[in-house]
Structure formats: structure tokens, C-alpha cells
Amino acid sequence: EAQVTQNPRYLITVTGKKLTVTCSQNMNHEYMSWYRQDPGLGLRQIYYSMNVEATDKGDVPEGYKVSRKEKRNFPLILESPSPNQTSLYFCASSLGARVGSTDTQYFGPGTRLTVL
Amino acid sequence: GESVGLHLPTLSVQEGDNSIINCAYSNSASDYFIWYKQESGKGPQFIIDIRSNMDKRQGQRVTVLLNKTVKHLSLQIAATQPGDSAVYFCAENIAGRRALTFGSGTRLQVQP
Numbered sequence: 131e132a133q134v135t136q137n138p139r140y141l142i143t144v145t146g147k148k149l150t151v152t153c154s155q156n157m158n159h160e161y162m163s164w165y166r167q168d169p170g171l172g173l174r175q176i177y178y179s180m181n182v183e184a185t186d187k188g189d190v191p192e193g194y195k196v197s198r199k200e201k202r203n204f205p206l207i208l209e210s211p212s213p214n215q216t217s218l219y220f221c222a223s224s225l226g227a228r229v230g231s232t233d234t235q236y237f238g239p240g241t242r243l244t245v246l
Numbered sequence: 247g248e249s250v251g252l253h254l255p256t257l258s259v260q261e262g263d264n265s266i267i268n269c270a271y272s273n274s275a276s277d278y279f280i281w282y283k284q285e286s287g288k289g290p291q292f293i294i295d296i297r298s299n300m301d302k303r304q305g306q307r308v309t310v311l312l313n314k315t316v317k318h319l320s321l322q323i324a325a326t327q328p329g330d331s332a333v334y335f336c337a338e339n340i341a342g343r344r345a346l347t348f349g350s351g352t353r354l355q356v357q358p
Contacts, residue, residue, distance in 0.1 A: 134289075163345070165348075170350055171350060172335060172348040172349050172350040172351055173290070173335070173337075173346075173348040174348070175345045175346070178345060188345055189345070189347075220289050220290070222289075234292040234295075235280075235292065235346070236292075237289030237290045237291070238289050239287075239288060239289050240287075240288070240289050
């Protein structure tokens with residue numbers, strides 16, 4: 131089954147404790163992206179990756195890091211989480227490297243992160 | 247800054263009626279638009295898309311209309327069903343950017 135998986139689905143942590151949220155897709159997609167979703171703000175892009183070893187900042191990259199060492203994986207790293215990073219996070223992937231093509235973005239199920 | 251927005255945060259309709267969800271965008275450089283459906287506890291799911299060189303596109307029970315003159319996008323759902331209850335997002339791609347900009351969403355509630 132074609133899908134995007136994220137782990138963990140739920141995480142409660144404390145300020146300053148490094149964490150990683152994993153994202154994996156089995157569709158051989160080139161483009162992968164991370165979003166955060168907050169009430170009233172919709173989805174905002176954190177980082178995206180056009181392909182292996184090619185990552186770039188989205189609209190809200192501060193406090194986050196990503197890596198793309200393999201095509202299927204795109205982990206989101208919070209080196210020193212803060213309470214304002216409490217949010218619902220979504221990973222997405224699409225076949226095309228150019229957003230705006232007819233390639234659909236597939237979203238993962240989400241990771242709800244709480245930083246105390 | 248320019249952003250994608252929605253006219254109504256919540257829309258309540260009777261089962262079997264048609265639903266219309268609206269979206270306003272302000273960036274004239276946007277060349278591609280998508281509607282997503284997000285059910286509780288799930289990630290957004292693609293519904294339908296439209297390019298800026300079109301003004302209408304139809305899918306199964308859904309139609310997207312694009313009015314570039316007034317920068318307005320709408321999603322029409324025919325014969326709305328309880329399973330259509332969800333939050334609907336419009337998203338735009340600004341030409342030359344490699345990211346989608348999402349609106350804040352409209353919640354559709356289908357009354358039996």
C-alpha cells in the first residue's frame with residue numbers, strides 16, 4: 131500500500147530535550163516536505179526536499195533541522211524543543227520535484243507534539 | 247503578506263444538499279490550486295486541483311471553480327453525505343515557488 135508513515139504519532143517532551151520525528155514514504159517520491167498545523171493558521175511549511183541531499187527552508191524553519199540521506203526518509207529534528215513548537219506535524223511527499231505539477235502530495239497521519 | 251484565506255470557518259448543510267466552500271487568494275502569481283479534505287485525526291487528503299489556465303474542473307461529486315478576476319476559488323460538493331464532514335483546505339502554488347500555501351480551513355458539518 132502506497133503511504134507516508136510518521137513516528138511517533140504522539141509525543142510529550144520537555145523543553146530542550148532533542149527529538150526526531152521520522153517520516154518514510156514507499157512511493158519512490160522525489161519531493162518531501164514537513165508542515166506544522168496550528169489552530170487558525172492552517173498548514174505552514176517548515177522544510178522541503180527536492181531529492182536526496184537537497185533540502186531547503188520553508189516558511190517557518192526556525193528551530194528545526196532536516197536531513198535527506200535516503201530517498202524514502204525525511205526526518206524532522208528539533209535540537210532544543212520549546213513550548214512554541216507544540217503543534218501537529220505532517221510529512222508529505224509527491225512524485226514530482228516541482229510543486230505545482232499535477233503530482234498529488236500525499237500526507238502522513240500526523241505527529242502530535244507537546245513540549246512542556 | 248499575501249496569503250490564502252477562507253470566507254467561512256464553519257459550514258453546516260443538510261444531508262443531500264449541495265455544499266459550496268469558498269476560498270479567496272490574493273497572489274496573482276498563483277498558478278495552481280488544490281483542495282484538500284482533512285478528517286479528524288488524519289492527514290490532509292487530495293480532493294481535486296485546478297490550474298490557472300482553467301476556470302472549472304469536475305471530479306466525482308466535486309467541482310472546483312476558479313475566478314481569476316476576483317481571485318476566488320470554490321469547491322462544490324454535490325449531494326453532501328455524512329462522510330463529507332471534515333475540514334477543507336484550499337492551497338495555492340505561487341509560480342516559481344516550491345511550496346504550497348494553505349488557507350486556514352473550513353469545517354463542513356453535514357446534518358442528517
